[in-house]
Amino acid sequence: MDRRKRFWRWFWLLTVTAAALLAWSGAPLLQVRVAAVFVSVALLATVAELLLIRYPLRPEYRDRGVWLSVSTPIVVATIIGYGWQFGVWLDATVSLTAGLLMVYLRNTRFRWAIVNAAQSVLSAAAGGWAARPILDAPLIGQFLLAVAVALAVYMVVNTLLMSVTIAIVEGARLRWVARQAVLSLPRDIALMAPISAFLGMALLAYGAVGLLGVLAPYLALRQAYIIWAQQQVLYHQTIRSLGFLVQRAHPYTGGHLQRVAQWARRVAEQLGLPPEQCELVYEAALLHDLGKTVLDEQILNKEGGLTPQEWEHIKKHPQLGAEILKDTPFLAPIVPWIAMHHERPDGRGYPFGLKAEQIPLEARIIAVVDAFDAMIGGEAPNQQRPHRRPLSIEDALAELERCVGAQFDAQVVQTFLQVVREWQQHRVIGANT
Amino acid sequence: MQGTWWAIGTAVGSLLALAYYAFVVAPARLHRLRCEGLRAFARLVELRTQGRCGKSDVLADLAGAVAMRLGMRLHERRRLELAVYLRDIGMVAIPYSVLNKTGEPTLAERELLRRHAEISASIAEQIPGMSSVAGIVRLHHVVYSEQPNAPLGAHIISALDDWLRAAEQTDADFATSLLKQGAGACYHPRVAQAILSELSQRSLGGWRELTRSAALWL
Numbered sequence: 001m002d003r004r005k006r007f008w009r010w011f012w013l014l015t016v017t018a019a020a021l022l023a024w025s026g027a028p029l030l031q032v033r034v035a036a037v038f039v040s041v042a043l044l045a046t047v048a049e050l051l052l053i054r055y056p057l058r059p060e061y062r063d064r065g066v067w068l069s070v071s072t073p074i075v076v077a078t079i080i081g082y083g084w085q086f087g088v089w090l091d092a093t094v095s096l097t098a099g100l101l102m103v104y105l106r107n108t109r110f111r112w113a114i115v116n117a118a119q120s121v122l123s124a125a126a127g128g129w130a131a132r133p134i135l136d137a138p139l140i141g142q143f144l145l146a147v148a149v150a151l152a153v154y155m156v157v158n159t160l161l162m163s164v165t166i167a168i169v170e171g172a173r174l175r176w177v178a179r180q181a182v183l184s185l186p187r188d189i190a191l192m193a194p195i196s197a198f199l200g201m202a203l204l205a206y207g208a209v210g211l212l213g214v215l216a217p218y219l220a221l222r223q224a225y226i227i228w229a230q231q232q233v234l235y236h237q238t239i240r241s242l243g244f245l246v247q248r249a250h251p252y253t254g255g256h257l258q259r260v261a262q263w264a265r266r267v268a269e270q271l272g273l274p275p276e277q278c279e280l281v282y283e284a285a286l287l288h289d290l291g292k293t294v295l296d297e298q299i300l301n302k303e304g305g306l307t308p309q310e311w312e313h314i315k316k317h318p319q320l321g322a323e324i325l326k327d328t329p330f331l332a333p334i335v336p337w338i339a340m341h342h343e344r345p346d347g348r349g350y351p352f353g354l355k356a357e358q359i360p361l362e363a364r365i366i367a368v369v370d371a372f373d374a375m376i377g378g379e380a381p382n383q384q385r386p387h388r389r390p391l392s393i394e395d396a397l398a399e400l401e402r403c404v405g406a407q408f409d410a411q412v413v414q415t416f417l418q419v420v421r422e423w424q425q426h427r428v429i430g431a432n433t
Numbered sequence: 434m435q436g437t438w439w440a441i442g443t444a445v446g447s448l449l450a451l452a453y454y455a456f457v458v459a460p461a462r463l464h465r466l467r468c469e470g471l472r473a474f475a476r477l478v479e480l481r482t483q484g485r486c487g488k489s490d491v492l493a494d495l496a497g498a499v500a501m502r503l504g505m506r507l508h509e510r511r512r513l514e515l516a517v518y519l520r521d522i523g524m525v526a527i528p529y530s531v532l533n534k535t536g537e538p539t540l541a542e543r544e545l546l547r548r549h550a551e552i553s554a555s556i557a558e559q560i561p562g563m564s565s566v567a568g569i570v571r572l573h574h575v576v577y578s579e580q581p582n583a584p585l586g587a588h589i590i591s592a593l594d595d596w597l598r599a600a601e602q603t604d605a606d607f608a609t610s611l612l613k614q615g616a617g618a619c620y621h622p623r624v625a626q627a628i629l630s631e632l633s634q635r636s637l638g639g640w641r642e643l644t645r646s647a648a649l650w651l
Binding site: 191194195198216217220221223224227228230231233234235237238241242244245248290293294295296297298320323324325326327328329330331 | 448451452454455456459460462463466467469470471472473474476477480481522525526528529530533556559560561562
């Protein structure tokens with residue numbers, strides 16, 4: 001079954017289940033008093049939902065990312081204060097209203113508003129049901145425990161549902177996506193639990209007006225999320241800016257770096273590396289030639305053959321690249337791959353002369369993809385290397401196969417051939433349709 | 434009742450901890466990460482110029498201390514630190530042969546080298562979130578008598594950069610005497626005074642450590 005069909009099946013499963021839950025739990029809202037509270041809380045929660053924080057996904061997607069909102073504590077507080085039916089309807093109303101506004105304001109797709117609302121409904125119902133037995137005893141300890149349980153179950157269910165959606169849409173393994181998503185769960189639960197408890201108390205004591213009293217800590221929570229998002233942006237910015245410096249110094253490397261990075265990530269995915277590792281491979285590939293910014297550009301751009309001394313000068317670039325990044329701890333994982341991307345399985349590579357398994361897999365991936373792209377050259381005249389004439393794709397692949405075992409890793413080359421063949425097939429299908 | 438007060442106390446304590454984290458700890462961590470990222474830029478310049486430019490950790494440390502003596506606020510001190518790391522990044526656009534020339538540079542080469550501050554500022558402007566730093570970077574070789582109204586951060590970097598270079602090439606005492614002579618002419622008098630106070634507070638034995646030259650890799 002293709003990805004699109006799977007998505008739509010998942011979409012209908014979520015939507016129908018959520019609609020059934022809403023129909024089943026709708027009765028309590030017919031009471032006038034509860035309905036009045038519902039409208040006022042829903043208004044506040046919708047504002048909270050709309051105070052979105054953009055969390056970037058990948059460095060090359062400038063305009064794509066996940067939008068985070070922090071309305072969950074309000075929903076959990078209402079589940080505790082007014083019962084799970086109230087929470088389910090509140091979450092449905094809030095996420096659907098905010099989702100539709102997002103469709104209008106930010107041009108997002110309607111289907112995502114529906115999927116998000118359905119996921120919220122199911123999570124709220126699960127959180128509410130889990131907390132119900134604890135809430136029967138009217139003690140403060142029980143109240144706090146109920147908040148913690150409702151929040152934890154809500155977050156776990158929501159994370160799992162979101163992971164399934166992302167895995168279907170991105171075509172990634174569910175286990176990988178879920179593992180990445182679950183990593184931030186303890187942090188999120190620890191941060192939201194006090195807010196939820198405080199909101200619950202305020203709601204029980206003063207009704208919807210009580211929520212206004214928790215505005216300051218709520219904004220603090222949002223601020224914490226903003227800073228996390230900024231850290232992620234900063235990480236990507238540093239990589240992009242360093243890549244920009246390489247490109248500025250040597251124009252032919254611009255397209256080369258982007259292509260190598262994308263091919264390398266695809267190969268890493270095909271080889272079964274975990275997603276976070278694939279992202280690191282992408283970033284390492286983007287910066288693999290960083291050391292060239294330190295070299296003499298007259299030698300790098302020299303037309304014709306290079307003297308042995310000039311080759312020695314150029315051979316310093318992997319170590320120089322690693323040297324540049326060595327004091328930047330958050331880029332530490334990629335430093336050895338950059339330093340070793342010119343090593344060869346037969347031990348005749350540079351700078352260390354390592355052999356086969358001594359070279360990290362990630363460095364072997366970059367070596368193959370880098371060599372391939374250097375052989376085929378860029379499309380634009382300024383992207384072609386001064387001392388080489390470009391080969392055709394078929395000739396370059398044949399050259400990679402010829403050098404397996406000596407210059408390139410056999411497993412990586414085989415995987416890369418598959419990736420290129422798939423890409424060629426997609427290109428032909430795309431051209432025909 | 435006792436349980437209720439305990440619960441309220443716990444909730445309020447947690448909320449205060451959250452606020453402290455969100456407004457104090459997390460921004461400080463973000464700044465540290467930003468500096469670590471920019472350190473790569475400084476390192477790049479240091480390697481490209483064979484250790485002659487770009488050295489930043491010592492300068493950033495001293496600049497922060499001097500800025501504190503001058504009463505600069507936290508966000509201004511953070512901006513100054515970022516400027517220190519980015520100040521010489523324009524060197525990547527200067528030809529390698531000019532940067533690493535063994536003899537005296539010609540007039541044209543000198544002019545080219547002088548442009549690095551402007552190029553650094555233009556690169557800083559292109560890095561999101563760094564445009565506010567560009568003003569300091571652009572004037573980081575400012576001469577007080579020519580532009581007394583330049584940002585205080587630029588005056589601090591200018592004076593400290595000269596002091597560190599002189600201390601490295603000769604010795605710290607000579608560098609300090611140059612700083613004293615230049616106060617009010619080359620260097621902002623308040624900045625020069627703050628640097629002198631800071632240096633006198635640091636132990637003389639520490640100066641050698643401070644001015645130690647980075648190893649040459651090329």
